[in-house]
Each structure stands twice: as C-alpha cells, then as structure tokens.
Amino acid sequence: MPATPKPELGDPLKAAHPSDETLKLLSLRRSTTAVMLTKPGPTDDQLEQILQIGARVPDHRRVCPYRFVIFEDEARAEFGKTLAEAYRRETPAAEEAAIAQEAGRFLRAPVIVAVVFSPQTEHRTPVWEQTLTTGAVCQNMLIAANALGYAAQWLTEWYAYNRRVLTQIGLDEHEQIAGFVYIGSAKEDPRERQRVDARSLVSHWQNN
Numbered sequence: 001m002p003a004t005p006k007p008e009l010g011d012p013l014k015a016a017h018p019s020d021e022t023l024k025l026l027s028l029r030r031s032t033t034a035v036m037l038t039k040p041g042p043t044d045d046q047l048e049q050i051l052q053i054g055a056r057v058p059d060h061r062r063v064c065p066y067r068f069v070i071f072e073d074e075a076r077a078e079f080g081k082t083l084a085e086a087y088r089r090e091t092p093a094a095e096e097a098a099i100a101q102e103a104g105r106f107l108r109a110p111v112i113v114a115v116v117f118s119p120q121t122e123h124r125t126p127v128w129e130q131t132l133t134t135g136a137v138c139q140n141m142l143i144a145a146n147a148l149g150y151a152a153q154w155l156t157e158w159y160a161y162n163r164r165v166l167t168q169i170g171l172d173e174h175e176q177i178a179g180f181v182y183i184g185s186a187k188e189d190p191r192e193r194q195r196v197d198a199r200s201l202v203s204h205w206q207n208n
C-alpha cells in the first residue's frame with residue numbers, strides 16, 4: 001500500500017489526475033448497508049488516511065466546520081448502552097427486543113466515525129456553505145474507504161437527532177451530526193439500486 005502523499009505547504013501539485021480507476025470507483029460506488037458490514041475494519045493507519053482524505057475538501061475561507069468522533073472496540077458496546085437508555089426514555093412502551101436492537105447498533109461495523117458539523121455561526125462564510133463542506137467530508141470518506149477495500153455507509157438514524165444522545169457523544173448545543181460513517185468489510189457485495197439519470201436534471205440556460 002503506497003504511503004499517503006502529504007504535501008507540504010506550497011509544494012507544486014498536479015491540476016488533474018487522469019485515472020480510469022477513479023472514474024470506475026465513482027461510477028460504480030455503492031453503499032453497503034450497515035447490517036451487511038463485518039470485520040475487518042480499517043487499520044489505525046488506514047483510518048487516519050480516510051480522515052485525512054475526508055478533511056481534504058473544498059472549504060471556503062478554511063473554516064473547518066467539522067470534527068470527528070471515532071467509535072471502535074469496546075466503545076461501541078458502551079455507546080450502545082447510551083442508545084438503549086435514550087430509546088427507552090423516548091419510547092416507554094418499547095419492547096425489550098427493540099431496546100436490545102438499539103444497544104447493538106454500533107456493533108454493526110468495526111469502526112464508526114461520527115462526523116460532527118461544528119459551524120462557526122458568526123463567520124463570514126455562510127453556515128450553508130459550511131454545511132456543504134461537511135457533507136463533502138462524509139462523501140470523501142466513503143470514497144476513501146472504498147478505495148482502501150472497505151465497505152461503508154453514511155447514516156444518521158434517529159439518534160443523530162436526539163439531543164440527549166448528542167450530549168453523551170460530546171456535542172455542544174450548536175453542533176449536529178452530519179453523519180455516522182460506518183466502515184467495515186462487506187458480508188456480501190451490494191446490488192445496483194435505482195439511480196437518477198443526470199440527463200433528466202439538466203437544462204441549458206439561455207438569455208431570453
């Protein structure tokens with residue numbers, strides 16, 4: 001595995017990287033649902049590579065409106081207790097099986113990265129643009145994970161919107177979850193799903 005290039009400030013870079021492999025990956029990219037993920041997950045070095053590539057996104061005025069919280073090893077089951085407790089609180093009539101399912105959510109993949117949207121609300125760069133940057137981080141991570149040979153899925157699910165859970169993760173009031181990026185190996189390869197044809201979304205502007 002070639003080492004990740006880490007250019008220094010001011011180093012010359014290529015304006016383009018013609019790559020059939022990249023086009024193939026992007027044309028065939030497919031999420032693998034979290035339940036279809038298993039071990040092994042990325043190594044520490046690979047995870048760092050995924051995060052570095054995640055952080056290499058267009059970011060107007062270098063706001064860096066995001067941060068990462070990693071869940072791996074025992075922390076996943078530990079966090080499951082938080083999820084189960086929050087779910088029980090939200091759903092008093094919940095059956096034990098449903099609560100157990102919540103407790104096991106983070107056991108679906110060996111590594112889960114919470115991408116936290118952490119906007120600078122007073123910054124000259126609109127929060128909308130900061131939101132777009134953070135979405136791009138998640139997408140870069142999915143692509144990097146796939147390119148390293150791992151399957152991945154970007155999820156939010158109910159707990160991304162539960163303030164009690166967010167506080168347990170360590171989010172401040174002004175922060176939100178952009179996504180939980182589940183990363184692991186696919187139990188089986190996914191199949192194509194319905195896709196939009198980009199041609200149906202196109203119009204050509206003309207000055208009337």
Ligand SMILES: Cc1cc2nc3c(=O)[nH]c(=O)nc-3n(C[C@H](O)[C@H](O)[C@H](O)COP(=O)(O)O)c2cc1C
Binds near residue numbers: 029030032156158178
């Ligand atoms: C912000 C965001 C949140 C998502 N949350 C969920 C979710 O909670 N549950 C889910 O089944 N899919 C969710 N998805 C969709 C999956 O990430 C994925 O796109 C879907 O499984 C289809 O696979 P594909 O990426 O191959 O099109 C979310 C996508 C985005 C962009």
